[in-house]
Amino acid sequence: MTTDRVQIRLQDPEALGELLGRVRADVAGVAGLVVTSRDGIVVAADLDPGTPNPGDAADQSAAMAAASAGIGQRFVQASDHGRLQSVVLEGERGCVGVQPLSGTLLLVVLGSRDTVMGRFTVAVKQVLNRLLAPTTD
Structure with a gap:
């Protein structure tokens, strides 16, 4: 029942x-969120207001998330580690994460500048808990 409302x-x-x-x-520590289909089509996005060309940024994030999730899944399977739980990339000024939300959706979390891996x-x-929490009607 709850799963239906979340879906x-x-x-x-x-x-x-x-x-x-x-x-x-x-x-804290989140500059943007993009929900995308597994084939890289943006479903919904919310990016930091200072993001230049937010539509392009969301589209690019969605496409790269789909690719990284596909490669990550293959890598995890090839190394016999089960199903993909996340892909996390750490740059010199922050982190980006890709998380499966469902069989058809991915979540891209863009970290704020200078957010370290542990905080990210x-x-x-926290983001996943909020998105997947049961709704209250």
């Missing part, structure tokens, strides 16, 4: 966009 919320782009905005504002890991878990 409906994740598949409603307008409601999902509003939820992403609230979550991004509430979780906590932020990603």
Whole structure:
């Protein structure tokens, strides 16, 4: 029952966009969130207002997330480590994470500048908990 409500919320782009905005504002260390299909099509996004060309940034994030999740899944399977749980990339000024949300959706979490890996890991878990929490009607 709860799973159905979560699934409906994740598949409603307008409601999902509003939820992403609230979550991004509430979780420290997160500069942007993009929900994408596994083939790289943006479902909903909320990026930091200072992001240049937010539509392009969301599209690029979605495409790269789909590619990295595909490669990550293959790598995890080839090394006999089960199913992909996440792909996390650490740059010199922050982190980017890709998390499966469902069989058809991925979540891209863009870390704030200078967010370190440990803090980013906590932020990603907070984001996932908020997005996948049961709705209260």
